[in-house]
Amino acid sequence: MNPKIANKIADAVIYILVAVVVIILALLIGFILITGVPHISWHFLTSVSQAFAAGGGIRDQLFNSIYLLILTLIISFPIALGSGIYLAEYAPKNWFTNLIQTAIEVLSSLPSIIVGLFCYLLFVIKLQLGFSILSGAIALTFFNLPLLTRNIQESLESVPDLQREAGASLGLSRWKTITGIIFPIAIPGIITGIILSAGRVFGEAAALIYTAGESAPVINYGDFNPFNTASFLNPMRPAETLAVHIWKVNTEGVTPDASAISSGSSAVLIIVILIFNLGAHYIGKRLYAKMTASK
Amino acid sequence: MDQIKAKLMKPSRETKQETVGKIISYTCIVAIMLLVLLVLYFIISFGMSTFTTNHVNLWSFLSGTNWNPSQLDAHGNPEVGALPMIVTSFAVTVLSALVATPFAIAVALFMTIIAPKHGKGFLQSIIELLVGIPSVVYGYIGLTLVVPFIRGIYGGTGFGILSGTIVLFVMVLPTITSMTVDSLKAVPRYYLEASLALGATRWQTIYKVILRAATPGILTAIIFGMARAFGEALAVQMVIGNATLMPKSLLTPAATLTSQLTTGIGNTVMGSLPNNALWSLALILLLMSLVFNIAVKFVGSKGDLNK
Numbered sequence: 001m002n003p004k005i006a007n008k009i010a011d012a013v014i015y016i017l018v019a020v021v022v023i024i025l026a027l028l029i030g031f032i033l034i035t036g037v038p039h040i041s042w043h044f045l046t047s048v049s050q051a052f053a054a055g056g057g058i059r060d061q062l063f064n065s066i067y068l069l070i071l072t073l074i075i076s077f078p079i080a081l082g083s084g085i086y087l088a089e090y091a092p093k094n095w096f097t098n099l100i101q102t103a104i105e106v107l108s109s110l111p112s113i114i115v116g117l118f119c120y121l122l123f124v125i126k127l128q129l130g131f132s133i134l135s136g137a138i139a140l141t142f143f144n145l146p147l148l149t150r151n152i153q154e155s156l157e158s159v160p161d162l163q164r165e166a167g168a169s170l171g172l173s174r175w176k177t178i179t180g181i182i183f184p185i186a187i188p189g190i191i192t193g194i195i196l197s198a199g200r201v202f203g204e205a206a207a208l209i210y211t212a213g214e215s216a217p218v219i220n221y222g223d224f225n226p227f228n229t230a231s232f233l234n235p236m237r238p239a240e241t242l243a244v245h246i247w248k249v250n251t252e253g254v255t256p257d258a259s260a261i262s263s264g265s266s267a268v269l270i271i272v273i274l275i276f277n278l279g280a281h282y283i284g285k286r287l288y289a290k291m292t293a294s295k
Numbered sequence: 296m297d298q299i300k301a302k303l304m305k306p307s308r309e310t311k312q313e314t315v316g317k318i319i320s321y322t323c324i325v326a327i328m329l330l331v332l333l334v335l336y337f338i339i340s341f342g343m344s345t346f347t348t349n350h351v352n353l354w355s356f357l358s359g360t361n362w363n364p365s366q367l368d369a370h371g372n373p374e375v376g377a378l379p380m381i382v383t384s385f386a387v388t389v390l391s392a393l394v395a396t397p398f399a400i401a402v403a404l405f406m407t408i409i410a411p412k413h414g415k416g417f418l419q420s421i422i423e424l425l426v427g428i429p430s431v432v433y434g435y436i437g438l439t440l441v442v443p444f445i446r447g448i449y450g451g452t453g454f455g456i457l458s459g460t461i462v463l464f465v466m467v468l469p470t471i472t473s474m475t476v477d478s479l480k481a482v483p484r485y486y487l488e489a490s491l492a493l494g495a496t497r498w499q500t501i502y503k504v505i506l507r508a509a510t511p512g513i514l515t516a517i518i519f520g521m522a523r524a525f526g527e528a529l530a531v532q533m534v535i536g537n538a539t540l541m542p543k544s545l546l547t548p549a550a551t552l553t554s555q556l557t558t559g560i561g562n563t564v565m566g567s568l569p570n571n572a573l574w575s576l577a578l579i580l581l582l583m584s585l586v587f588n589i590a591v592k593f594v595g596s597k598g599d600l601n602k
Contacts (some may be wrong), residue, residue, distance in 0.1 A: 002460070003495075003496045003498070003499055004496060006498055006499075007496040007497055007498040007499070009498075010497075010498035010501070011497070013401070014401045014405055014409060015405075017398050017401035017402070018401055018402050018418070020398065020416075021401075021421070021468065022400055022421065024465060025424065025425060028425075028428070028436060029424070030437070031436060032432065037401070056474035062544065075335070078323070079323045079326055079327065080323075081323070082319050082320045082323025082324070083320070083321065083323040083326075083327050085316075085318035085320045085323075086321060086323060086324045088459075089320075090317060090321075099328075100324055100327070100328060100587075103327065103328050103331040103332075104327060104331075105588060106331055106394060106585065107330065107331050109519075109522055109526075110334065110526070110584055111481070111526025111527070111553065111584060112526070112581055113526065113553050113556055113577075113580070114338060114577055114580055114581055114584070115334070115336070117337060117574075117577055118334045118337050119336055120331075121341065122333070122337060125565065142330060142334070145327060145330070146327075149327065158303065161485065171309065172309065173310065173312040173313040174313055174316070175312045175315065175316025175317070176309065176312055178316065187440050191513070200427075201433070203427075203428070203429025203430070203432070204429065205429065205430065205487045206483070206529050206553075206557070207342045208428070209557065209561075210560060210561065225585050235385050243429050243431045244431075246431045246434075246435055247434065247529050247533070249432045250434070250435055250438055250533060251532070251533060253364070255595070259439065262435050262488070266432045268432075268437075269429055269431075269432060270428060273427045273428070273429070274424070274427070276589070277423060277427055277513055278580060
């Protein structure tokens with residue numbers, strides 16, 4: 001075939017394929033927002049969900065998702081920070097470091113259902129934590145750790161060595177250099193990573209079905225004692241999140257307005273995750289400009 | 296004199312700081328290692344119990360086509376044939392990767408070579424958005440759009456491998472695309488320039504030079520996409536139909552390893568055979584995820600451009 005004609009055909013094919021992808025995405029987002037947004041109302045966001053009747057809201061599910069996210073970050077961030085520092089600053093180039101890297105890769109590629117089942121086995125049954133927010137947060141920690149560790153490691157590694165040399169020439173210990181000089185420079189990148197991982201944690205459901213459970217008991221938002229069973233802060237209560245709620249009403253639920261609830265909840269999820277994504281870019285840029293001398 | 300000597304001999308404040316810091320970071324990394332080992336140990340030991348405690352034959356487990364763990368077959372053996380789930384899992388994985396790859400490569404070429412100016416920002420944000428959509432939302436869309444669509448065209452229930460493939464195609468597309476973009480960007484620019492200078496058309500350059508050089512990277516991307524498809528649970532579970540039958544066509548309801556786990560674990564008693572059999576399915580999933588990992592390492596080490 002004439003190469004010039006072949007070139008034209010190939011171009012056309014590529015343009016068509018790209019157009020198809022763009023159309024698919026437009027359809028997806030359009031469908032979620034057009035069918036979902038009309039269902040979002042103050043009533044929908046602030047009323048209790050109904051198991052058998054129509055007109056239920058997502059108040060508890062929304063709160064559970066946020067609470068679970070915060071607990072997960074509290075557990076996973078310190079571990080990820082320590083490991084990230086080790087990998088970026090201390091790790092020698094040997095078989096042990098290779099082993100660690102491989103272990104982290106394995107952890108990040110484990111299907112989330114496997115992580116969920118493992119946590120069900122160990123924490124829900126063996127350690128008798130039951131279906132609880134705490135079990136859910138631990139499961140999500142497994143899910144979140146490799147992403148966050150990798151992100152912190154990369155953020156720390158992207159700091160120029162000049163800064164480390166400056167710290168060493170001042171007679172500071174390496175640890176002091178890391179915590180006092182390197183870490184603050186890396187903060188914008190780390191914050192961006194945290195927000196992006198928060199988006200993924202927020203939408204995760206497979207790991208939560210058997211750890212945080214599928215039920216949302218009535219909770220009292222006026223009770224600030226985390227040791228009371230009815231308190232909204234109690235980490236030992238079962239807690240259905242928004243993503244699990246969408247799954248449940250579509251597969252196991254008998255709610256008559258399942259499609260309205262799931263389209264509304266999907267739209268809420270997408271909007272929250274969009275905010276996370278845009279926020280990550282914005283905050284990352286702002287922080288970088290603020291904490292370093294560059295513009 | 297002695298005071299100074301003592302001071303010199305003792306570790307300084309900085310040394311102590313350093314030790315503390317090392318201990319902290321070391322503890323964290325060891326904690327992660329332990330977590331991974333714990334997961335592997337628990338899933339493997341529970342997954343093996345079907346074969347060790349219940350004495351199910353490994354081969355009959357892998358090749359049997361009847362999945363009904365609470366009942367005995369004609370020979371008095373429990374009916375735990377996992378083949379239908381294994382076949383379905385592989386079918387949706389391979390099919391969705393096959394469909395997604397041309398689209399992913401086209402989008403990646405568009406973003407890096409054909410129209411980097413317009414393509415980059417816009418398509419980049421599209422890809423990021425697709426990655427961010429939670430899997431239950433994909434499942435819900437599959438349930439309300441894809442399943443009725445398939446039902447309308449081909450009849451039947453609409454649930455099945457075809458619906459699963461379509462949903463997974465959209466889910467793995469961003470994974471494969473973004474990694475293909477990275478591997479195309481890693482091809483040195485002078486490859487492109489040299490080829491164009493020799494008078495090759497853009498397509499000849501892409502096909503004969505760029506794609507060849509980026510092949511290992513693209514293969515890695517496809518394996519990552521397949522790993523994601525293989526492990527995806529809820530989105531598939533919502534559209535596959537959940538019937539543990541040997542799939543006869545792309546349109547009949549079937550069940551994947553993950554969907555069977557999702558629906559089954561809550562309905563079986565811990566320690567019983569039906570439950571152990573499910574853990575064995577989880578073990579297969581785990582082993583496959585390790586296989587994908589090894590494949591990535593293997594392909595990656597084969598084609599390092601900077602070697």
